[in-house]
Amino acid sequence: MVDFTLNGRPVSLDGLDDKPLLWVLREDLGTLGPKYGCGVAQCGACRVLIDGQSTPSCVTLAGSLQGAEIVTVEGLADPEGRLSYLQQAWLDEQVPQCGFCQPGFLIAATDLLSRNPSPTDDEIDEAITNICRCGTYPRIRRAIHRAAAARPVA
Amino acid sequence: MPLITRRGFLITGSALAGTALVAAIGGVGFLATVDVEGLHGGAVDGEDAKLNAFVMLRNDGHVVINVPRTEMGQGIHTGLAMLVAEELDIPFDERIEVVFPTEAHPSYSTWSNVLQVRPEEASGPVAWIGRRVLGQMGFIATGASGSTMGLWHPMRVAGAAARQMLVAAAAARLGVPASELTTAEGLVHHEPTGRRIAYAELAAAAALLPPPDAPTLKPRSAWGLIGRSQRRVDLPAKVRGEPVFGMDVVLPDMLHATIRHAPVFGAGVAAIRNEAALRAEPGVVDVAIIDGRHVAILAQSWWQAERAAWRLDVEWTPTEADGENSAALAARLEAALGSEAPHGHIDDGDVEAALAAPGARLVEADYGVPFVTHACMEPMNATAILNEDGSAEIWAPTQNRVTMQAGVGRGMGWADARPGEVTLHVTMNGGAFGRRSDQDVIAEAAYLAARHRGRAVKVMWSREEDIGRGLYRSQAAGRLRAALGTDGLPLAYDARVAAQSILNAMGSRNMPFTPGPDGDYLTVEGLDKLHYSIPNRRMRSQHVPTHVPIHFWRSNGFSFNTFFSESFIDECALAAGADPLEYRRRLLVDSPRHLAVLERVAEMAGWGRPLAPGRGRGIAIEECYRSIVAQVAEVSVAEDGELTVDRVFCAIDVGTVINPDAVVAQMEGGIIFGVTSALMSTITIQDGAVRQSNFHDYPMQRMANAPAIEVAIMQSDLPPGGAGEPGIVPVAAAIANAIHAATGRRLRTLPLATTETTGVRRVRTLLATQA
Numbered sequence: 002m003v004d005f006t007l008n009g010r011p012v013s014l015d016g017l018d019d020k021p022l023l024w025v026l027r028e029d030l031g032t033l034g035p036k037y038g039c040g041v042a043q044c045g046a047c048r049v050l051i052d053g054q055s056t057p058s059c060v061t062l063a064g065s066l067q068g069a070e071i072v073t074v075e076g077l078a079d080p081e082g083r084l085s086y087l088q089q090a091w092l093d094e095q096v097p098q099c100g101f102c103q104p105g106f107l108i109a110a111t112d113l114l115s116r117n118p119s120p121t122d123d124e125i126d127e128a129i130t131n132i133c134r135c136g137t138y139p140r141i142r143r144a145i146h147r148a149a150a151a152r153p154v155a
Numbered sequence: 156m157p158l159i160t161r162r163g164f165l166i167t168g169s170a171l172a173g174t175a176l177v178a179a180i181g182g183v184g185f186l187a188t189v190d191v192e193g194l195h196g197g198a199v200d201g202e203d204a205k206l207n208a209f210v211m212l213r214n215d216g217h218v219v220i221n222v223p224r225t226e227m228g229q230g231i232h233t234g235l236a237m238l239v240a241e242e243l244d245i246p247f248d249e250r251i252e253v254v255f256p257t258e259a260h261p262s263y264s265t266w267s268n269v270l271q272v273r274p275e276e277a278s279g280p281v282a283w284i285g286r287r288v289l290g291q292m293g294f295i296a297t298g299a300s301g302s303t304m305g306l307w308h309p310m311r312v313a314g315a316a317a318r319q320m321l322v323a324a325a326a327a328r329l330g331v332p333a334s335e336l337t338t339a340e341g342l343v344h345h346e347p348t349g350r351r352i353a354y355a356e357l358a359a360a361a362a363l364l365p366p367p368d369a370p371t372l373k374p375r376s377a378w379g380l381i382g383r384s385q386r387r388v389d390l391p392a393k394v395r396g397e398p399v400f401g402m403d404v405v406l407p408d409m410l411h412a413t414i415r416h417a418p419v420f421g422a423g424v425a426a427i428r429n430e431a432a433l434r435a436e437p438g439v440v441d442v443a444i445i446d447g448r449h450v451a452i453l454a455q456s457w458w459q460a461e462r463a464a465w466r467l468d469v470e471w472t473p474t475e476a477d478g479e480n481s482a483a484l485a486a487r488l489e490a491a492l493g494s495e496a497p498h499g500h501i502d503d504g505d506v507e508a509a510l511a512a513p514g515a516r517l518v519e520a521d522y523g524v525p526f527v528t529h530a531c532m533e534p535m536n537a538t539a540i541l542n543e544d545g546s547a548e549i550w551a552p553t554q555n556r557v558t559m560q561a562g563v564g565r566g567m568g569w570a571d572a573r574p575g576e577v578t579l580h581v582t583m584n585g586g587a588f589g590r591r592s593d594q595d596v597i598a599e600a601a602y603l604a605a606r607h608r609g610r611a612v613k614v615m616w617s618r619e620e621d622i623g624r625g626l627y628r629s630q631a632a633g634r635l636r637a638a639l640g641t642d643g644l645p646l647a648y649d650a651r652v653a654a655q656s657i658l659n660a661m662g663s664r665n666m667p668f669t670p671g672p673d674g675d676y677l678t679v680e681g682l683d684k685l686h687y688s689i690p691n692r693r694m695r696s697q698h699v700p701t702h703v704p705i706h707f708w709r710s711n712g713f714s715f716n717t718f719f720s721e722s723f724i725d726e727c728a729l730a731a732g733a734d735p736l737e738y739r740r741r742l743l744v745d746s747p748r749h750l751a752v753l754e755r756v757a758e759m760a761g762w763g764r765p766l767a768p769g770r771g772r773g774i775a776i777e778e779c780y781r782s783i784v785a786q787v788a789e790v791s792v793a794e795d796g797e798l799t800v801d802r803v804f805c806a807i808d809v810g811t812v813i814n815p816d817a818v819v820a821q822m823e824g825g826i827i828f829g830v831t832s833a834l835m836s837t838i839t840i841q842d843g844a845v846r847q848s849n850f851h852d853y854p855m856q857r858m859a860n861a862p863a864i865e866v867a868i869m870q871s872d873l874p875p876g877g878a879g880e881p882g883i884v885p886v887a888a889a890i891a892n893a894i895h896a897a898t899g900r901r902l903r904t905l906p907l908a909t910t911e912t913t914g915v916r917r918v919r920t921l922l923a924t925q926a
Contacts, residue, residue, distance in 0.1 A: 024458035028411075033403045034396025036585070038532050039618045040461075043850035046532060053553060074191065074396030088394040096256030098226030098824055100393030101361055101400055101532045126859035130916040132850060134532045134586045135228045136827025138861040140820070 005023045005069040007032065009066030023047045023115045026073065034074035038132070045131030049073045055112035067139045075105035077111060077144025087111055098135035105131050110112040110145050112140035186287040192309060193262025194316045194366035204358035206320055207366060208260040209239060209313035212358035217340070218245055221256040223263035224306070225297035225554050227526075227584035227591070228824070229879045230817035231911040233387040235306050237813055241380040242314030242373060244338040245354070250770035253388050255581045259556065261290030262309060267299035269294070273874060274327065275308040279754070295556040297505025297594060300780035301815060307516025307875050315370035317361070324361035325352050336463075364786075375872065384816035387584075401552035404538045404609035410440060411457035412603050414596075414616055415450045416624035419843035420702045421474045423447045428468040436463035445602050446569050453603065457615055464617075476702035478845040481630075484840060486524065488632040488699055491739050492521070497695035498673035501683055504691030509647030515638040518730045522633040522719040524905040526703060526838035528622055530853060533585020535596040535625070536615040537569050539604035541567060547574035549601065552584035556590035558665045562594025566601025567920055588828075589707030593626060594610045617846040620769065628708030628839055629655040630701075633682070633719035641729025644741060647691040650682045652716060652725075656698045660705035672698035677841055681716030681884065684724070684779055686749045687742040703840065709828060713779050718833075718905060721775035721888030735774055735892060737763050748808060749776060752785045755867055756806035760787035766897075770801070775885035780877030783808040786826070788862075790891035792897050796921045797906045800830055800862040802889055808869035810876045818878045822866040825882020831856040833887035833905065834908040834920045854910050854918045894922065 003014045007030060009055040017025055019034055026032040026049070035058055038046030049058045050072040077085045084092070087110055097103045106129065113128040120128065125145055133141070178258055193208030203213045211219040219234045233252040239487045240247050256263070266289035267274045270282065277286070325343040326333040329350060333366050337344045342351045398421055406737045417423065421534065427433075433442050440457030450469055454460035509515065536905050537551035547567065548771060553559045559579050567574050582592055600614040616625075631654035637645040656672035663669045678696045685692075708714060728738035736757050742749040757763075760772060769792050776785035789802040807823045835854045839846045848854040885907055893903050900922075908920035 020458055022233055024456065028456045031405070032397075033405075036400075036402065036532070037534065037615075039372055039850050041618075041851065044532065064500065078395060082926075084394065089770060091394045092386070092390055095385075096819060097228075097393040098230070098437060098757065099226075099396055099532065099586045100586060103393055104396040107396075129858045132532065132855045132857060134588075134855065135830070136824035136856070136861075138422065138827060138858045139823050139864055140465075141858065150741060 002061055005071055007071050008073060010070045013155040014063055018062065019115055020062050020063050021059050022049065022061045022066065023058040026058060032073050032075060036104060036148070038102065043132070044102065044107060046102045048108040048131065050108055050112060052141050053112065053115060055109045057096070074107050077107060085111065086152045087114065087144070087148040090141040090151060092143040094140045094147060096137050096140040096144050098137055102131060102133045106133065106141055110141070110148075114149060114152070118152065120145065170248065172461055179772070184285075188262050189260055189287045189290055191286045191290055193313060194261050197320070197366070197397070199359045199360040199362050205787040206317040206358070207313050208262045209310055210243065210317040212354055212674055214355050214358065216353065216355045217250045217252055218769055219252045219254055220410070221328055222253050223256055223295050224302040224586055225255065225581055225587065227297070227554065229821060230387050231297070233385060234387055234813045234817055235310050235387055236388060237248050237380050238307065238310040239314035241378060242311045243318050244726045247339045247380055247385050251341060251388060255856040257578055257580060258903065259293035259295055261287070263647070264290040264294050265277050265296040265301070265305060266290060266294060267305045268296065268299050270356070273304055273308070274443070275435050286382045292561060295558055296592065297499045297554045300588060300879040300881070303875045304781060304877060308601045311372050312370050314370050316366045319367045319370055320361040320364045321354050321357050321600050322710070323364050324527035326545050327456045328352065328357070335635045349910050356424065357690070381811070381813055382701065385814055387817070398583045399486070400533050400585045401536045401538070401550060402533055402585070404613060405584060406540065406549040409538070409611040410607060411455070411460050412451045412453045412598055412614045413457060413460040414445070414614060414620060415464055415467055415469065416620055417448060417471045418624065419471065419474050419476055420704055421472040421476060424450060424470045426472040428470060429466065433463050433467060436466070439463050441607070443603060443606060445599055449599065451599065451603055451614070453607070453612065457613070461617060462701055473701070474843065479840055479843045481700060481840045483523070484701055485628060485632070488630060489521070491697040491699045492632055492634045492651055494697050496653060498699045499695050500674070501692055501694040503693070506647045506649050506693040506844070507796045508692045509638045509691045509806035510636060510649065512638065515646070516730065517636065517638055518723070518727050520723055520726055521624060521720060521902060522635070524631050524715040524718065525836070526627045526630045526749045527708065528625055528627050528838055528853070529586070529588045529590035529708060529837040530622060531586030531588060534616045534618055534621050536613065537597045537600035538613040539563065539600040540611040541572060541574055541604045541608045543609050545575040546577070547601070548580070549597065550579045550580040550582055551597055551600070551730055552582050552587070553591045553597065554584070554587050554589070556581060558594045559594055559597050562597030563601045566598030567596060567605040569602045572605035581609060588709040589711070590626060592707055593661070618850070622853050623845045623848045626704050626706035628714060629705045631658065631715040632715065635719060635723040637723070637727050638841065639727060639731055643733055643738070645689045648684060648689045650720060651697070652679060652719070653697040653699050653704070654678050654715070655701055655705045657711055659698065659703055661707060664704070672700070677711045679716065679882060680712035681777060681779070682712070682720055684720055684784055688745045689742070694791055702843065709885045710779070713777060713880070713884040714832065717775065717777045717884050718887040718891065721777065721885060722891050722903065725888070725892045725895065733842040739774070739776060749778065749783050752783045752869060754778065755869065756785040756787050756804050759806065759865055759867055760789070760804040763785065769897055771893045771895070771897025773889045773891065773894070775888035777881070777884045779881050779884050781810065782876035782878065782881045784881040784885055786885040786889045788886065788893045790890060790893040790897055792894065792922055798834070798894070798920045798922045799860055800834070801885065802863045802865070803889070806867045806869065807881060808871055809874040809878050809881070812868055813875060818868055819866045821878045822882040823864050825865055825880065827856050827861060829883035829886030830862060830890070832905065833890050834906050835910050835918070837906055851912070853911070857916065857918060859917060860920070898922070
């Protein structure tokens with residue numbers, strides 16, 4: 002038995018300890034934002050925030066998540082549905098093409114900005130290792146800078 | 156008799172005669188009634204008023220625009236909806252809903268791509284038959300950078316027709332002549348009295364009016380949307396993680412399947428050695444052999460199926476290809492380049508005489524590229540159900556509705572099932588790049604659905620199946636020769652390519668007839684250099700079959716031929732002691748449109764400005780998909796051999812631009828895609844099988860070291876060309892030319908680098924050590 006929160010809602014799982022979180026989310030919890038792209042933590046399409054940290058859910062077993070706070074792309078907007086600064090910047094820069102990998106990029110960038118409110122290009126390169134086959138990297142970089150500039154200083 | 160010419164499938168000879176005969180016997184009358192423009196059939200259904208095959212108005216003010224082309228990232232749902240909105244005079248905002256229609260109306264047909272013509276320019280019996288017969292067949296496909304070209308005219312006509320019907324309905328209601336009415340922002344306006352009526356109030360009456368015979372299109376000067384960047388209609392959902400890709404289709408009581416294909420292409424299943432044990436695995440419902448060739452494991456969840464598949468123990472049948480390897484396959488290409496019986500495509504002037512002329516300065520070089528694959532981020536998948544009543548329904552991310560339909564019939568046929576009514580749903584595609592026009596995964600899902608009649612089955616391939624047991628762009632080799640005149644420019648240009656015919660391979664798997672192999676225009680595109688003024692020109696190809704299944708791959712022949720030909724033109728320039736830009740200028744004296752693109756990119760890149768040691772610029776230009784694209788790459792090669800593509804400048808003449816920001820995005824994405832294959836991509840064959848399996852050994856360009864990109868779009872009043880593929884086309888040659896400028900080394904084989912992974916998912920590219 003494992004209990005955690007998913008996008009703010011409490012979840013209890015039974016008998017799924019050895020199932021990767023990605024498949025628990027997609028098959029057992031109906032949370033389809035995180036995508037399967039490689040299954041081996043290479044592409045980042047499955048990334049979710051676990052206690053605020055961007056993590057590839059395809060290699061994270063559900064049994065390890067007791068008490069964790071999990072946020073997927075569906076949980077980035079606020080409860081009223083207003084987009085996060087980053088999502089808004091993604092729209093303003095018209096980032097996605099096919100959009101399949103973008104949930105993972107949004108998660109990775111959310112984590113980056115939470116640790117580093119104003120990252121340099123090198124810091125973005127270091128933190129954002131996901132794959133986008135459509136080649137949206139130049140716009141992702143711009144969107145991260147835009148979100149960093151738009152976010153009020155805490 | 157060739158069925159394929161450079162201009163595409165020409166339905167020639169007996170095929171045309173056969174079609175004409177059928178038509179003559181009784182089809183002419185029927186075919187003549189086909190609504191090829193989609194303007195008829197207006198209807199009111201509850202709150203929805205359908206004005207034609209493309210436009211439906213809802214009484215809440217929303218406008219549904221049917222876009223019968225696949226959204227796979229290129230922004231086509233936005234660009235084509237803009238065409239309707241422009242003529243319909245509606246605001247381009249969230250009230251527009253874009254739908255890929257499930258109905259296959261004849262007006263949605265991709266016939267013009269097949270015939271490689273613009274619909275508005277097509278005429279004659281072939282076009283007449285093409286649009287009517289292919290229209291009837293539900294031939295709806297997205298590819299060849301042709302969606303805007305094909306629907307540029309029809310979708311504006313549909314918008315204009317709908318607008319005129321709304322005006323007519325308003326005129327009747329107000330009792331005024333239609334000539335006194337204007338439209339804007341979704342309203343009909345009667346200026347003399349100041350009265351305004353919203354479209355939604357007029358829609359039901361308008362839908363029942365006859366469509367105008369020849370709707371009037373706006374002049375260019377009246378355009379308010381076309382040419383102005385609009386936000387994409389699909390992105391608000393995409394930043395929330397909401398769109399439904401094929402992978403996200405969920406149906407009640409659905410079974411999940413994973414597939415294992417033979418490691419050696421062409422092998423079959425001799426035996427499953429541990430079937431009983433697999434069936435006892437948690438959640439496993441079935442273990443099935445598909446068409447004697449593949450093994451499917453079905454379970455309650457995909458994770459359970461995939462986990463069981465890791466333990467699958469199959470004996471595959473031996474094949475003649477069991478000993479094949481990359482070196483042997485490459486040697487076969489090399490041998491084919493010297494073959495005495497190539498297929499001839501162009502033979503203008505006297506190339507042999509010019510090459511043999513005394514004192515001729517010869518330039519000769521061989522080039523090569525390996526097999527590569529698509530690696531769409533969304534792995535291959537499809538979901539199907541065969542209902543108890545015999546009807547079938549299928550959901551898939553696909554570029555090609557007609558192969559989807561054929562795949563359902565084929566797969567269900569393996570289970571001796573013949574579905575009645577079949578409903579096809581095209582979902583969002585997580586990348587496609589030509590890959591999703593094959594029926595493979597669709598037939599697999601259809602078979603398993605027929606085997607489990609009454610239950611939906613979703614098939615999904617693992618990434619390892621996609622990269623290691625999938626479909627590939629052919630390896631290819633080129634041999635180029637030129638004789639330079641006293642001015643240094645080529646008097647003769649002689650280009651040969653050896654590769655596996657794309658159309659032949661794709662057709663043999665997916666089409667009722669197999670085109671080619673000889674004369675496949677996809678094998679030679681990018682080689683002819685017709686825009687360069689060269690008096691004697693020859694172009695030949697050789698089809699070299701292998702056991703590796705070849706498929707469409709973003710930009711097809713251009714992906715290798717332009718690397719060959721634009722590298723070679725640089726070699727000619729250097730042999731002539733000329734600057735590569737200046738040399739191309741002189742070759743483009745008769746092609747002002749190309750020259751303008753070349754000049755623009757040179758200006759953007761600051762061509763000629765000195766660079767630091769270890770850095771270099773390279774240039775390349777191509778005409779493709781009715782567009783002209785030129786790029787300058789700037790590279791750095793460090794002391795330790797690390798190769799970085801620092802910047803790429805791109806100028807494109809795409810004719811009339813619909814949504815400029817979408818064209819820029821396609822150039823950016825195409826360049827990154829091209830950098831990946833230029834620097835990193837190799838599919839290697841060993842013992843008949845692909846060695847690579849996932850992104851650790853088939854690396855992709857990532858954020859770090861991705862080039863900075865600048866794009867300029869040329870102003871043009873010509874009709875639109877294609878934008879999905881041109882961005883890739885010149886990249887590899889521009890980079891190879893830049894490497895030469897930086898190092899003096901000429902690399903003639905892709906990839907241009909070797910890769911090494913450092914740290915966590917960081918890919919370093921080191922200049923390749925080629926002979």
